[in-house]
Amino acid sequence: MNLPVVVPLWMRVFYPNRIWQMPNNHKVIYLSFDDGPHQHITPQVLSMLEDYQAKASFFCVGDNVRKYPEVFSNIIQRGHAVGNHSFHHLNGWKTDKQAYVNDIVKANALIQSNLFRPPYGRLKSNQAKTLISHGYEIVMWTLLSSDYDEQLSKEKCAERLLKKIRPGAIVLFHDSDKAKRNMIYALERLLYEGTRQGYRFEALPYKKGPA
Secondary structure (H helix, E strand, O other): OOOEEEOHHHHHHHHOOOOOOOOOOOOOEEEEOOOOOOOOOOHHHHHHHHHOOOOEEEEEEHHHHHHOHHHHHHHHHHHOOEEEEEOOOOOHHHHHHHHHHHHHHHHHHHOOEEEEEOOHHHHOOOHHHHHOOOOOOEEEOEEEEOOOOOOHHHHHHHHHOOOOOOOOHHHEEEEEOOEEEEEEHHHHHHHHHHOOOOOEEOOOOOOOOOO
């Protein structure tokens, strides 16, 4: 499914308590990666980021942190941000509130971050309200790479993003098997072109928590 690159304005208006982009007073882009850590792909991403002195934010699945704790530790040691992406990659629309919140709490025992991004971007209002009351910040995205779309060529994936980059944009990639082909190519292009245009790549501010 060919989803729009830029999040529609109505979504940002309808869900104002979620973070869709960062302040745009400087030429900064916020790269983010969902679904890792992956044993092989995440280290490759970390190496690419280091080549450009770029920082990013990794929204991790708790079960993958359990499987690959050394990769998760390496993300933090290299100065990147981490966020919670639930323990079992749950679809909030198909999960009752308490089960959903419990899954996130379970993940956070390993991840320890106040940032949360819902898998698939699907989150019920009552789930969001509960998470916010517990101290989580719900981070969405400004630009969607659609790197997981196997019908999308790697060149098209990159071009779609490059046409829309802007200061303060949160860009969503995936460090997963399904997305690897498009993600690696598009990330390299974005790092190169963004740097050439004077952008910096920074991690989202986060803290251990919530308390």
